[in-house]
Amino acid sequence: MNNPSAPDKGREDALRLGTRKSKLAMAQSGMVADEVRRLTGRDVRLVEITTYGDVSRESLAQIGGTGVFVSALRDALLAGEIDFAVHSLKDLPTAAPDGLTLAAIPVREDPRDALVARDGLTFATLPSGARIGTGSPRRMAQLNAWARSHGLDVETVPIRGNVDTRIGYVTSGELDAVVLAAAGLNRIGRIAEATELIAADTVLPAPGQGALAVECAASHPELAAQLAGLDDPFTRVAVTVERSLLAALEAGCSAPVGALADLVDDGQTTELRLRGVVGTTDGTSLVQMSITGPVPASDDEARALGRELAAEMLAKGAAGLMGERAL
Numbered sequence: 599m600n601n602p603s604a605p606d607k608g609r610e611d612a613l614r615l616g617t618r619k620s621k622l623a624m625a626q627s628g629m630v631a632d633e634v635r636r637l638t639g640r641d642v643r644l645v646e647i648t649t650y651g652d653v654s655r656e657s658l659a660q661i662g663g664t665g666v667f668v669s670a671l672r673d674a675l676l677a678g679e680i681d682f683a684v685h686s687l688k689d690l691p692t693a694a695p696d697g698l699t700l701a702a703i704p705v706r707e708d709p710r711d712a713l714v715a716r717d718g719l720t721f722a723t724l725p726s727g728a729r730i731g732t733g734s735p736r737r738m739a740q741l742n743a744w745a746r747s748h749g750l751d752v753e754t755v756p757i758r759g760n761v762d763t764r765i766g767y768v769t770s771g772e773l774d775a776v777v778l779a780a781a782g783l784n785r786i787g788r789i790a791e792a793t794e795l796i797a798a799d800t801v802l803p804a805p806g807q808g809a810l811a812v813e814c815a816a817s818h819p820e821l822a823a824q825l826a827g828l829d830d831p832f833t834r835v836a837v838t839v840e841r842s843l844l845a846a847l848e849a850g851c852s853a854p855v856g857a858l859a860d861l862v863d864d865g866q867t868t869e870l871r872l873r874g875v876v877g878t879t880d881g882t883s884l885v886q887m888s889i890t891g892p893v894p895a896s897d898d899e900a901r902a903l904g905r906e907l908a909a910e911m912l913a914k915g916a917a918g919l920m921g922e923r924a925l
């Protein structure tokens with residue numbers, strides 16, 4: 599194309615952004631596409647890709663969880679069919695694949711889980727016998743432990759499906775409440791339907807929850823450098839610490855593992871605190887611990903902090919609570 603002002607110029611050198619088709623994935627990809635357009639001045643075109651996690655009706659715990667939402671996107675990156683991809687970081691396996699670069703981890707959204715309940719119910723007002731939908735062993739373990747310690751008898755009901763489907767169980771009256779990631783509700787514009795943002799002390803989120811991962815082929819370092827403009831260094835440190843804990847526990851993204859790294863300030867110094875939890879899904883036993891240290895200045899330091907807490911949790915019997923460790 600010789601004429602740089604030709605109307606279809608943008609399409610010619612448009613970057614191809616691979617995305618899942620769910621409303622949440624499209625919203626996340628759309629947000630990143632806007633940022634990339636602003637940063638690079640290049641057009642970005644969305645390429646829809648179906649992953650195994652989208653078509654399978656099995657529970658995530660059954661199909662193993664690890665990578666079911668990301669493998670097809672990664673294959674497309676390696677095959678050169680797309681230029682970059684956006685994943686929910688919590689769906690990304692902790693093992694880094696050959697040939698791909700985690701070019702950016704943008705600023706994290708609210709990492710907490712949210713309760714969407716009938717009649718404005720919250721944790722404090724849920725009645726005994728309440729039926730709460732979640733297919734996540736991590737949420738089940740902590741919800742059941744919380745209920746137990748409050749003398750409440752709740753039933754966790756395994757559900758799957760996209761965010762709209764899951765909220766639908768409450769709207770239809772089939773369930774009293776469901777638990778979802780606040781970030782997902784925010785991104786699809788339904789956060790107003792949350793009746794409570796669940797304190798991390800009650801339910802620790804999944805490692806990396808609320809953060810996105812922007813990935814491209816390692817063979818395109820110039821593109822990786824441009825995408826790096828979206829990176830938020832603090833988010834990267836926090837999720838690196840959380841994912842190092844997950845990896846050192848040898849647990850996958852559907853294991854009953856919660857983790858959150860955040861800053862704590864005692865008025866003198868700012869430190870990084872990592873809280874972690876592992877439990878049986880019935881909530882009868884939990885290993886819940888935290889560690890605080892200087893804010894890591896490198897990826898290696900970040901990983902060391904996660905490994906340190908993992909070692910302490912394993913010493914307290916964490917491995918025995920995770921059931922099938924491959925999950």
Ligand SMILES: NCc1[nH]cc(CCC(=O)O)c1CC(=O)O
Pocket residue numbers: 686687688689777778779781782806807808809810
């Ligand atoms: N496992 C599905 C998934 N992956 C990422 C999110 C939410 C967005 C995020 O955590 O960034 C969700 C939905 C949910 O857990 O409610």
